[in-house]
Amino acid sequence: MRVILFTGKGGVGKTTTAAATAVHAARAGVKTLVMSTDAAHSLGDALGVGLGGASSGAPVEVEPGLSALQISPPHLLGESWRVVQDYLLSVLDTVGIDPVVAEELTRLPGAEEIAALLELRSQVESGPWDLVVVDCAPTAETLRLLALPEALAWHLERLLPAQRGLIRTLRPAAAAAAGVPLPDVAVVEAVTGWQRQMRDVHRILTGDQTSVRLVLTPERVVIAESRRTWTSLSLYGFVVDAVVVNRVFPDAAAEAGPHTPDAWRASWNAAQQEGLVEVRESFAGLPVVVTPYLPSEPIGADALADLAAAQEGGADVLSPVTHRGLTVEQTDEGFVMTLPLPLAHAADLGLQRRDDELVVTVGEHRRVLTLPAALQRCVVEGASVRDGLLRVRFVPDEEVWPRG
Ligand SMILES: Nc1ncnc2c1ncn2[C@@H]1O[C@H](COP(=O)(O)OP(=O)(O)OP(=O)(O)O)[C@@H](O)[C@H]1O
Ligand SMILES: [Mg+2]
DSSP: OEEEEEEOSTTSSHHHHHHHHHHHHHHTTOOEEEEEOSSSOHHHHHHTSOOOTTTOOSOEEEETTEEEEEOOOOHHHHHHHHHHHHHHHHHHHHSOOOHHHHHHHTTOOOHHHHHHHHHHHHHHHHOOOSEEEEEOOOHHHHHHHHHHHHHHHHHHHHHHHHHHHHHHHSOHHHHHHHTOOOOOHHHHHHHHHHHHHHHHHHHHHTSTTEEEEEEEOSSHHHHHHHHHHHHHHHHTTOOEEEEEEEEEOOOHHHHHTTSOOOHHHHHHHHHHHHHHHHHHHHTTTSOEEEEEOOSSOOOSHHHHHHHHHHOBSOOOSSSOOOOOOOEEEEOSSSEEEEEEOTTOOGGGEEEEEETTEEEEEETTEEEEEEOOHHHHTEEEEEEEEETTEEEEEEEEOTTTSOOO
């Protein structure tokens, strides 16, 4: 099952583009689900159908071959996640938890995000679809959402053994005396279950059936943000396989005939053409889909199908995704680890070695990479970013791995 996520800056047309892509695919015979991870109910508005409101949570058939789903507010999960969150924070407060873990803990995610990911997982694993189109929230939230499965698995793996250890070694009375709260069975079970499910979600999101498409408008501020988004998504191991430029004004000069086009339109046309050039340069190698600014809001399946038909430069919705993920190569001196980081600048990049982990930071985004066994016995010798690739050189650590 193919999964395509649409993200981009607020208001650029993510929901419209996701819905139009879904309608277009469905009408071409691809059994499609379009779902929104955004709490705002705009997907139903764009399709012109009610998606069941707050209580539903089940896909609604929009027309044959096309269903839509609005994630319902995760009341139940919200409650139990808060219990776990509170518990983890109370443990943190009372026992001497490793400051590294404490730091990661401050990034504990929210319940809505977990609920959205679990819903995506269940639709991908048991839904009857060929294609799942996901309308995501604006960029920052989407990045948080997509980075979550790996980050959460990280927290849980470190905290659970500690908790089990606590339960075993501290008798309740001793624990109470020491002021350490004990997790009840419900906490441990909930956390173990999520840990397994988060691993599934991560596998789905970084598999060769999932890609992200960036929606943007041809304005400099929006393009700049989209460039950073591409880098951040790559950091977390996600593949961007197309860029959609939305709201491109029709060319005034071409329409005006013998008349002089109005200056306002002509000025926007010129600015947008420059923006398009910048998009093609920035995202060289990716298909660029250009969507016209329609004279009215495309609401309803027919209008969305027209919008999709008016797009220039299509991007296929079913072919598998080519991943260029993290690779490790052996060299004469040691190893080189390579991670694609398109458009990254050395100045924004941070690397920190922490035992068997490498923490890679780009701007405010970071990823904790667990090093493969061979690299754990090496020290970092240097790093560079060139041609969209981060290369980290490792050499054997003389202390643990003497030269033969
Ligand atoms: N190509 C277009 N032509 C005309 N109207 C458009 C076009 N694309 C989007 N719109 C309209 O612009 C508005 C915002 O679009 P949309 O809701 O898809 O943006 P969004 O990126 O999902 O916003 P949010 O960040 O709030 O989720 C809607 O009213 C939509 O109908
Ligand atoms: Mg939206």
